[in-house]
Amino acid sequence: MTAFTSAQDVIQRFEAQHYICGPDLATPVFLMERLEKPLLVEGPPGVGKTEIAKMLAGALDRRLIRLQCYEGLDESKALYEWEYTKQLLYTQMLKDRIGELLNRTDSLGNAVETLNREDSAFFSRHFLLPRPLLEAIIAPEPVVLLVDEIDRSDDEFESFLLEVLSDFQVSIPELGTLTAARRPLVVLTSNANRTLSEALRRRCLYLYINYPSLEQEVRIVLRKTPGIDEELANQVVRFVQKIRTLNMRKPPSIAETIDWALALVVLNAQHLSREVLSSTLNVLMKDREDIERIMRDGYHDQAAG
Amino acid sequence: MIKRLVEFARLLRQSGVRVSMAETLDAAEVLRHTQVTERPAFKASLRATLVKTREEIPAFDEAFERFFLVQVGEDAEESGDPCGETEGPPDGQPDLDDAPDEGDQDIRRFQDEQGEAVAGDGEGDPADDDETGELEGELERMLARVQVGEQASEANTEPGTQPNQQAEDVDLYQELPPGDVENLYEAVEELARNLVTRKSLRFRKSRHGRVDIKKTIQRSFRTGNLPFHIIYRHRKIKKNELVVLCDVSGSVWEVARFFIKLVHEMQNQFSRARSFLFVDRINEVTDEFDRRPFEEIVEHMKDDHALNFFGLSDFGRAFYQFHDEHLLSLSRDTVLVILGDARTNWFDPQDWVLGEIKGRVHQTIWLNPEPVQYWDTDDSVMSRYSPHCDHVLECRNLAQLQEIGELILRA
Structure with a gap:
């Protein structure tokens, strides 16, 4: 599919995939595609940060390559690895050929020399196991690269990533330098577990997503929950938004709002009564203390009334 | 256009937002690519390029309102105590909310200029009409104010510009500015x-510690009894x-x-x-x-x-x-x-x-x-x-x- 023509276009194409957003979100997305710059997305968990990359891939009809970061992630897991086992297997299978080749040599030195000449056969692309970063670079078609939860990775990895992101090329000693044919679109997400380096921030466009407004979230629920009554959707969202203001241990995310709405539809609930709430609250809240607190303090009354 | 942007970046720095030269250039680039017709989109474009942490967003919003809702005329000058700007609380700026129309006009002018700059680089500046002149003047004044403020703040922070060298010895057990x-x-x-x-x-x-013999031998079964993978004893983190x-x-x-x-x-x-x-x-x-x-x-x-x-x-x-x-x-x-x-x-x-x-x-x-x-x-x-x-x-x-x-x- 063609590139975005405007931020409005982004909004429409995202909406076609049931992702509802405003210009605040669409503009940076549009710009990142235009400028070919990475986009750093921050925000509380469950507001649809990762989703942006998926939508982007969907809207532009590109392949999504995902790199999930975690503590201890290093270059070999993110970039490439040699497939030792396959190399070994081939060596075994080609034993005779190698023997034949070496039979013709008279001295050990010559044998090494001969073998050396065949070196490239074993360190070629066949035996290279590309990990997400390299995959994004060598992909012949343009792709979307999602670097998820970058804040979980170590500092060194962040610096390494910085290097890759700046020119999209990688040197593999045995093969030489590989450069991206088309620069991938890069989306980085962070939950702010750790302060990211200035340098990384400088190179990216920045987007902070917060929980959506009441109207927006109602629209999301209506869109994602077929068969829900508009009045019920309103109640649900008002309730959820109220809970978010209450300093819960784990505030409900958008995904959980949707799950909850789905549960209510399945149970054929007409409105939020205490019984309905007590039987379905565990869909929305995932912390025992939070649930107890809500049931005890009777926030449901306020929300329903 | 670039000049305005640089002024805005400077104002942001005044408000405590860290803006680098490269980011300002990005912002310029961004404005070239956008057909900005709406205020939210215009704002979002600048924000995506100039602000890089969540903490700085309020400062940006405030500076944006201030910069693009500048009162044309005398009001602004009255409120323009040169140093007050750096030291006063961020919400201390009066009289800015009641002029949204003019603010939008500012943006439109900004865009007009942008359009001209992109369309006809060679033509040079179009003749300034009165309004634009006034705006220019206002910006000049504002710039002057900002510069004064900047000098003042530079003087203030001079001793602290190399935090790593000096900070080591600063006695923390006292009230600090x-x-x-x-x-x-x-x-x-x-x-x-x-x-x-x-x-x-x-x-x-x-991680590269002692060899785990048992695991290495176990693993070697996979590779025809050749101990191809040497397994090390991982120290448990x-x-x-x-x-x-x-x-x-x-x-x-x-x-x-x-x-x-x-x-x-x-x-x-x-x-x-x-x-x-x-x-x-x-x-x-x-x-x-x-x-x-x-x-x-x-x-x-x-x-x-x-x-x-x-x-x-x-x-x-x-x-x-x-x-x-x-x-x-x-x-x-x-x-x-x-x-x-x-x-x-x-x-x-x-x-x-x-x-x-x-x-x-x-x-x-x-x-x-x-x-x-x-x-x-x-x-x-x-x-x-x-x-x-x-x-x-x-x-x-x-x-x-x-x-x-x-x-x-x-x-």
Whole structure:
């Protein structure tokens, strides 16, 4: 599919995939595609940060390559690895050929020399196991690269990533330098577990997503929950938004709002009564203390009334 | 167009947003690519390029409103006390909300110029009509103001421009001017980053330790009995739980905030980091640290009545309460760090409580912000507590803070 023509276009194409957003979100997305710059997305968990990359891939009809970061992630897991086992297997299978080749040599030195000449056969692309970063670079078609939860990775990895992101090329000693044919679109997400380096921030466009407004979230629920009554959707969202203001241990995310709405539809609930709430609250809240607190303090009354 | 942008960037820097030259260029690039017809989109474009942390967003929003809603005419000049701009609170700017139309016009003009600049570079400036001239004049004046402010602030922050060299020795145990505090926070952040990096490097090296013969042979079955993969014994990365008990009465607080900042920056190095603050009662603030930016909590704490921020500190009572309520949550993986001056205001120190706590945890570290020579003078009972601690350290500057950080990570 063609590139975005405007931020409005982004909004429409995202909406076609049931992702509802405003210009605040669409503009940076549009710009990142235009400028070919990475986009750093921050925000509380469950507001649809990762989703942006998926939508982007969907809207532009590109392949999504995902790199999930975690503590201890290093270059070999993110970039490439040699497939030792396959190399070994081939060596075994080609034993005779190698023997034949070496039979013709008279001295050990010559044998090494001969073998050396065949070196490239074993360190070629066949035996290279590309990990997400390299995959994004060598992909012949343009792709979307999602670097998820970058804040979980170590500092060194962040610096390494910085290097890759700046020119999209990688040197593999045995093969030489590989450069991206088309620069991938890069989306980085962070939950702010750790302060990211200035340098990384400088190179990216920045987007902070917060929980959506009441109207927006109602629209999301209506869109994602077929068969829900508009009045019920309103109640649900008002309730959820109220809970978010209450300093819960784990505030409900958008995904959980949707799950909850789905549960209510399945149970054929007409409105939020205490019984309905007590039987379905565990869909929305995932912390025992939070649930107890809500049931005890009777926030449901306020929300329903 | 570029000039305006540079002015705006400068205003942002005034408001405490870090904007680099490269980012300003990005913003210029962005405006070239956007057909900006709406205010939200225009704002979002600038925000995506010029602001890179969540904390800076409010400052940006405020500066944006200020810059693109400039009052044309005399009003602005009246409000333009040159230095007030840098020092006054961000919401101190009057008279800006009632002129949205003019603001939008400003943007439109901005765009017109942009359009012209893109369309006809060679044609030069179109003849200024009166309005534009007025705006130009206003911007000139504003620029002048900003420059004055900038010089002033440069003069202010001059001593702190190399935080790393000087910050090491700054005595933290005193009231510091806000600018220094900012610099020190940054230095602490950097310190934490270094500590953490060093720690993970150490783990990486430790990965290549002894060969695990059993596993290597097992694995070799897969590769035709050739020990192709050498398996090393991984050192298990054990993470401690960190529990911080912080006395926040009086001047101890001055040091405590830097220590808490350090802990906060290093928190993913622990399986869990819990923080308690006390004066005469303890109060867990772990969740709050997760939720809110640090500086906000600092301010909020002074208003917290439960904390009795301005009361007399009572170590004995606080320890006893901690013992009562949280003893069971401590384990052999817990590193307990207590920060306080051990001045009990002649209350009963109840040091046996600390002894009992020590029996349950992996390590107890006491940090005292007072110089060593003042320990055990007057109502300080450091020596009553110190037998129950594995380490007792002075904690009053960044160099010491670094040592402490290392000690805690090693524990």
